[in-house]
Amino acid sequence: MDYGALGFKCGVEIHQRLDTHKLFCNCYSNPSEKRSNAENDFVIRRRIRPAAGELGKVDEAARFEAAKGRETVYFVPEDEACLVECDDEPPHAPNQEALIEACRIAKALKMKPVHEVEFMRKTVADGSAVSGFQRTALLATDGELEGVGIQTLCLEEESAGIVDGGYRLDRLGIPLVEIATAPEIRDGEHCRKICESLGRMLRSNAKVQRGLGSIRQDINVSIAKGARVEIKGVQELKTIPELVENEVLRQQSLATPREETRRTVGTKTEFMRPLPGKARMYPETDVPPVLLARYWEDAGKPKSFESAVKGLEARGLNPQLAEKMARSPQKLFLTLTEEMRVDATVAATTLLETKKELERKGVKPSDECIKFVLGAFKKGKLVKSAIPVALEKGCTNEDCLKKNDLTVLSGAELARAANEFSGAGPKAFGLAMKKYRLRADPKQLKAAFEKELHG
Numbered sequence: 001m002d003y004g005a006l007g008f009k010c011g012v013e014i015h016q017r018l019d020t021h022k023l024f025c026n027c028y029s030n031p032s033e034k035r036s037n038a039e040n041d042f043v044i045r046r047r048i049r050p051a052a053g054e055l056g057k058v059d060e061a062a063r064f065e066a067a068k069g070r071e072t073v074y075f076v077p078e079d080e081a082c083l084v085e086c087d088d089e090p091p092h093a094p095n096q097e098a099l100i101e102a103c104r105i106a107k108a109l110k111m112k113p114v115h116e117v118e119f120m121r122k123t124v125a126d127g128s129a130v131s132g133f134q135r136t137a138l139l140a141t142d143g144e145l146e147g148v149g150i151q152t153l154c155l156e157e158e159s160a161g162i163v164d165g166g167y168r169l170d171r172l173g174i175p176l177v178e179i180a181t182a183p184e185i186r187d188g189e190h191c192r193k194i195c196e197s198l199g200r201m202l203r204s205n206a207k208v209q210r211g212l213g214s215i216r217q218d219i220n221v222s223i224a225k226g227a228r229v230e231i232k233g234v235q236e237l238k239t240i241p242e243l244v245e246n247e248v249l250r251q252q253s254l255a256t257p258r259e260e261t262r263r264t265v266g267t268k269t270e271f272m273r274p275l276p277g278k279a280r281m282y283p284e285t286d287v288p289p290v291l292l293a294r295y296w297e298d299a300g301k302p303k304s305f306e307s308a309v310k311g312l313e314a315r316g317l318n319p320q321l322a323e324k325m326a327r328s329p330q331k332l333f334l335t336l337t338e339e340m341r342v343d344a345t346v347a348a349t350t351l352l353e354t355k356k357e358l359e360r361k362g363v364k365p366s367d368e369c370i371k372f373v374l375g376a377f378k379k380g381k382l383v384k385s386a387i388p389v390a391l392e393k394g395c396t397n398e399d400c401l402k403k404n405d406l407t408v409l410s411g412a413e414l415a416r417a418a419n420e421f422s423g424a425g426p427k428a429f430g431l432a433m434k435k436y437r438l439r440a441d442p443k444q445l446k447a448a449f450e451k452e453l454h455g
């Protein structure tokens with residue numbers, strides 16, 4: 001399947017439970033490890049009514065669930081849930097350890113922290129939260145993993161787990177890190193790989209819960225003629241390529257696709273509810289804002305940093321450059337070195353040093369320009385010392401190189417250059433290099449001189 005031609009867009013949201021106490025109370029629970037038939041000490045019953053959100057609208061997904069008008073039963077194991085989970089006591093301050101763990105994950109993804117953490121309420125009307133909402137807060141934005149943009153990292157509350165006849169409150173309120181990638185995933189296999197890498201990064205950098213259900217992925221898929229569809233709660237990574245392909249095929253076969261949330265059934269999906277909209281968020285006034293700086297600092301260095309540096313060293317970067325690169329966005333670096341096979345040191349030097357120097361002069365070379373210029377260098381159409389000049393001129397095609405006198409000298413031109421300076425004695429090579437610095441590779445020019453002198 002040619003995903004590019006279909007206008008395929010795909011991003012994932014990963015939800016990972018942290019192995020700390022709950023986000024807004026001091027209960028601890030790890031349902032993925034525990035006795036499934038733990039005592040339910042008491043039972044409460046609630047009915048959900050939809051209310052208008054911050055924008056004055058009732059959310060479609062909330063209306064859909066409320067229309068079912070059902071009463072929900074909650075089982076409360078007393079040592080793993082308290083009055084906070086029952087919505088009979090206001091939330092405590094957010095768990096500090098959870099904030100620190102989430103910050104370390106954001107650092108490993110090279111994200112930028114927010115100044116102040118503001119918890120919001122997100123309408124959840126399927127009954128999985130006693131209060132009818134889930135608390136969530138944005139912690140960091142704008143990161144990257146293996147060339148795929150990471151848009152947001154949120155810290156939120158886990159929902160209650162479904163059991164026979166209702167929900168169990170042991171799971172409700174466990175801190176959950178939600179990581180959303182940009183819609184930059186190329187196909188189903190790429191999607192599986194990114195989910196796998198995210199999982200590995202989480203396990204090596206933070207105190208996370210393990211086991212069934214402790215990590216889940218929602219996959220957003222759309223094609224040009226389709227609509228955005230969210231496939232919810234994918235757990236088995238190996239099913240992802242087929243799930244994605246089946247969703248593309250399904251959208252292709254529909255006359256009028258609509259936006260919706262779907263749940264997985266094997267490698268196929270079925271309708272679950274309409275896609276929730278913006279109307280579902282409103283401010284949580286019971287939790288005061290938190291300044292993030294202290295937690296960000298306490299989080300220390302992500303553990304994967306060392307291995308990232310080692311990986312870059314293995315690609316040929318010196319230790320200093322490798323460490324600098326590990327701290328910087330790598331998307332363009334990976335395109336240059338993996339897809340275009342540009343020498344890693346040249347690519348890193350260009351991105352980390354040359355580009356910065358030009359920016360200090362007020363010149364901002366575009367990604368397109370950097371790709372063209374380093375591509376030309378790779379093909380032998382440009383010498384290394386001409387790279388900064390071609391970037392400064394903003395070259396994106398060969399005409400620009402010609403216009404600025406940057407095209408590399410041909411064999412005949414090199415011979416002519418050697419001949420031109422052959423009478424200059426011991427200084428000949430130096431003078432020729434001075435004149436043709438931006439057009440001749442020193443080694444090639446040297447060879448031309450040898451030929452000129454010794455035939």
Ligand SMILES: [Zn+2]
Binds near residue numbers: 022027080081084
């Ligand atoms: Zn509690």
